[in-house]
Amino acid sequence: MVDRQINLPLTETLTPADEAAVVEAVRSAARGGTPVYPVGGATLMYCGQWPTRPGIGLSLAGLNRIVDHQADDMTITVEAGVTVAQLSQCLAERRQRLPVDVAAAERATIGGVLAADPSGPRRYACGTIRDYVLGLRAVDGQGMAFGAGGRVVKNAAGYNLPRLLVGSLGTLAVITQVTLMVRPVPETSAFVACDLPDFETAERLLAALVRTQTLPTAIELLCSRTVGQVANLPELRQVGNLPHEHAARLLVGFEGSAAEVEWMVGQLQGEWRALGVDAAHVANGFDAERLWSWLVETPADQEITVRPSQTVALIAEIRRTQPDVTIHAHAGDGVIRLCGTNTPCATAVSAVQAVPPDTARLTQPWHTTNGAQHRQDACATSAAAVVRAIKQRFDPQGILNPGRIVF
Secondary structure (H helix, E strand, O other), X not given: OOOOOOOOOEEEEEOOOOXXXXXXXXXXXXXXXXXXXXXXXXXXXXXXXXXXXXXXXXXXXXXXXXXXXXXXXXXXXXXXXXXXHHHHHHHHXXXXXXXXXXXXXXXXXXXXXXXXXXXXXXXXXXXXXXHHEEEEEEEEOOOOEEEEEOOOOOOOOOOOHHHHHOOOOOOOEEEXXXXXXXXXOOOEEEEEEEEEOOHHHHHHHXXXXXXXXXXXXXXXXXXXXXXXXXXXXXXXXXXXXXXXXXXXXXXXXXXXXXXXXXXXXXXXXHHHHHOOOOOOEEEEHHHHHHHHHHHHHOOOOEEEEXXXXXXXXXXXXXXXXXXXXXXXXXXXXXXXXXXXXXXXXXXXXXXXXXXXXOOEEEEOOOXXXXXXXXXXXXXXXXXXXXXXXXXXXXXXXXXXXXXXXXX
């Protein structure tokens, strides 16, 4: 996402050094009914609605320790203020990784990633952070510390509270520590890409990927003549710059052993030739790694989530109304990311309205100048009541990130 200057309505900011200090800070705030705004690396602050009640900031930067890395068990326990880059460096020493794509890894913290639950191109095969949380510790809105889950992969004790907190934007509890499953680093990776003359061809190739004999890690669709360049990738002819005569560019990423990736690249090229696509390009090795990084860090102003089968139809509608908008879609997951439009909200709303009902959800992850926020949610009344009851149980005074999520 675009790195935006976000200013919370803070009267002061505290930086606790451990969980006990977090407990004391939240308890003190609860006694006075003062809002508490947990902050990690401030890279995902655009998520959700925008709070307006003045309160205290609670920086988790002081909770930045690697607690335990059980490499043989493929688990790691870290405090919430550990950055994604710090975690990755620790795991890399044992040829392991957390296969979750997070932009600005040098600043983004694990606590913030859990709170916002972002995703990137690897979501298609690897999922999101929610799929890797084994257990955590947190402090609720009354200043009570609690733990949930465990430190082993096979753990089925009680309700899955860790998954409940992931994506809650800090409105239920302040996460202080988390235990994660990790995975081995794949031996190699590669991309197969092709330029598409029209959206009908895009639809046909994406539909064929449902039946492919390969196992894609990512399926990305780029639509723009000014996306930018990935330097030194001659095989993809500067993948960010789409030739004028083409409607889109499809990129399919693979990861695995060298033999697996080589076979899947050749297999997909053969499948595409059978569908009339002869000019497929391959990026592997170092070029593929640079392309992964570019796809993760590509900025966007807005996301629209649809059923994967509706991805191309919605992109075509957006291009019809806003031909200059940059579109980068995680097409396998139905996540369409927009950048560079003068009226992003209007573009997304009109496009969503143009597709069948109940197939799209608009997410407007930024603070607009007039304070207006728009969010579509198909949540039924009964489900909303359950959400409000959960919020009441975790944060009865409503002091944790008030206004971030509408309950």
